[in-house]
Amino acid sequence: MRLIDYLRDRLPALIIGGVTYGLALLFMAAYRFSGEAVILLSLILLLGAVSAGLWDFFRKKSYYTRLIRYTEELDKKYLLAETVGKPDFLDGKITYEALRQGNASMCEHVADFRRENKDFREYIEMWVHEIKLPVASLQLMCHNNGDHKYAEQLKRIDSYIESVLYYARSGSAEKDYIIKPVSLKRTFADVAVRNREQLQELGISLSTEGLDTEVMTDGKWLAFILGQLMANSLKYGASEISVIAESFPDRTELRFRDNGVGIPESDLPYIFEKSFTGSNGRTQAKSTGMGLYIVRKLCRKLGHSISASSEQGKFTELLITFGKNDLHDVR
Amino acid sequence: MKKILLIEDEAALRDELSVLLKNAGYTPVSVTEWDSVPEQMKSSGADLILLDINLPGLNGEALLQEFRRESSTPVIMLTSRTSEIDEVLSMSYGADDFVTKPYNPTILLLRISAVLKRSAGKTSSVQTYHDAQVSTMKGSISRNGAEQILTKNEMIIFQLLLDRQGEIVTRDDLMTALWDNDEFVNDNALSVNVSRLRSKLAELGLEEAIETRKKQGYVLK
Numbered sequence: 001m002r003l004i005d006y007l008r009d010r011l012p013a014l015i016i017g018g019v020t021y022g023l024a025l026l027f028m029a030a031y032r033f034s035g036e037a038v039i040l041l042s043l044i045l046l047l048g049a050v051s052a053g054l055w056d057f058f059r060k061k062s063y064y065t066r067l068i069r070y071t072e073e074l075d076k077k078y079l080l081a082e083t084v085g086k087p088d089f090l091d092g093k094i095t096y097e098a099l100r101q102g103n104a105s106m107c108e109h110v111a112d113f114r115r116e117n118k119d120f121r122e123y124i125e126m127w128v129h130e131i132k133l134p135v136a137s138l139q140l141m142c143h144n145n146g147d148h149k150y151a152e153q154l155k156r157i158d159s160y161i162e163s164v165l166y167y168a169r170s171g172s173a174e175k176d177y178i179i180k181p182v183s184l185k186r187t188f189a190d191v192a193v194r195n196r197e198q199l200q201e202l203g204i205s206l207s208t209e210g211l212d213t214e215v216m217t218d219g220k221w222l223a224f225i226l227g228q229l230m231a232n233s234l235k236y237g238a239s240e241i242s243v244i245a246e247s248f249p250d251r252t253e254l255r256f257r258d259n260g261v262g263i264p265e266s267d268l269p270y271i272f273e274k275s276f277t278g279s280n281g282r283t284q285a286k287s288t289g290m291g292l293y294i295v296r297k298l299c300r301k302l303g304h305s306i307s308a309s310s311e312q313g314k315f316t317e318l319l320i321t322f323g324k325n326d327l328h329d330v331r
Numbered sequence: 332m333k334k335i336l337l338i339e340d341e342a343a344l345r346d347e348l349s350v351l352l353k354n355a356g357y358t359p360v361s362v363t364e365w366d367s368v369p370e371q372m373k374s375s376g377a378d379l380i381l382l383d384i385n386l387p388g389l390n391g392e393a394l395l396q397e398f399r400r401e402s403s404t405p406v407i408m409l410t411s412r413t414s415e416i417d418e419v420l421s422m423s424y425g426a427d428d429f430v431t432k433p434y435n436p437t438i439l440l441l442r443i444s445a446v447l448k449r450s451a452g453k454t455s456s457v458q459t460y461h462d463a464q465v466s467t468m469k470g471s472i473s474r475n476g477a478e479q480i481l482t483k484n485e486m487i488i489f490q491l492l493l494d495r496q497g498e499i500v501t502r503d504d505l506m507t508a509l510w511d512n513d514e515f516v517n518d519n520a521l522s523v524n525v526s527r528l529r530s531k532l533a534e535l536g537l538e539e540a541i542e543t544r545k546k547q548g549y550v551l552k
Binding site for chain 2: 128129130132133134135136137138139140141143144154158162165176177178180185188189192193194196199200203205206207208211218219220221
């Protein structure tokens, strides 16, 4: 808040003051005040006006400067009213009170949504558990009766169900995962077995290297992530998939590489965006643009980073980097 | 015949599980009364218990915790809850394995047989096949002083055939068992492995031990 702006804001008051002073001068002239008395009175009036003005300016200036600074610096701007405190001048108090009430109402609003969101998520979790029962029954029926063609469709249903579950999990504000040492070998074998029929039907070969290691993650989430990457490889014409893990002092890198159609360079920066299907998705296979989006969200929640590189017609490689927890290696 | 106690409230699933277990040569017994589950668990005399987590008015994890105070009968948790938290909790309460629904039936059977073997303390000891000794640890079969070393794949195949000796083991089952052990072989490789295993058995004088059933699988005689 600069003085010049403050004065400009007070222009009408200044004009009224000026006009009043002019009228006073006229009266003083009419009553034949002596020159000294006029000067003395003028000085007293001026001193009073200036000091009143300065006092008002500085108390407002100190408050508003703080307000502006907090607005810029605060990460959560809705906490502004609480942080900056109540001013000691009337118009400020009124604004502050209004701001605070607006804030409180917004907080309630957000809390309502959060509650609704949580309810919805809990319902999805419950629904997923419920629907898995008939799916499991059907799968056993298929096995017991030897109807393998139905089993394949059931697997598709199950993978769509999983995708809903993990989408709900990836968006939740709660921590519903456990980070602990997870064997890459065991997790990948589970994913591979689950996709075995399709991999063999398409004649895709799998090779692994260095998976004899543990990473700090949630095993179930990682299995879903790897399952999504494998589903993509299956969709986009791979004939070889290789999964390579490499350990560094501060991290473990997991490379999931296939020799499918690859991703055009222009699409590469967007593949983790929601609903992005890209040219492959449009021309080659049904794509929802959700798979990699969910994968990246899950990776972020777990604290892993994920990136992709590709050359069209040659390969696609997804790189997941797991941080190493210092405490973990103490054992 | 090993007896398996099934604690699963979803009737359709329970019936199919029973069929699966019966076909695999086990004797399944189902719990259908839900007010005395802990007593039934203790008095069943089962060799293994398959326990669901969500039960009517009961929690499988709590049941397991209570059961473990008195018994060491192996328990495999079966659940549609796919969270690591449930798995960690179950294992810490003393579950022997944790399988999520929907499960691959072959994998479920493999897990059951692995847990049964582990509880019988048979994993490291030497098994016998007719008059031959099979050592899983060494990965070898010996007979009359002669020894054949099997590769990891051959051992997995032989082990599965031996576990279900006299029954048909499908190529699908063999393939699942191999993949479950990080051996991602294809159809050809499986045939090659089986024929190598055959010739190693023949070297030991066990000719025609593995019989091929057209379009069904293999039988170890």
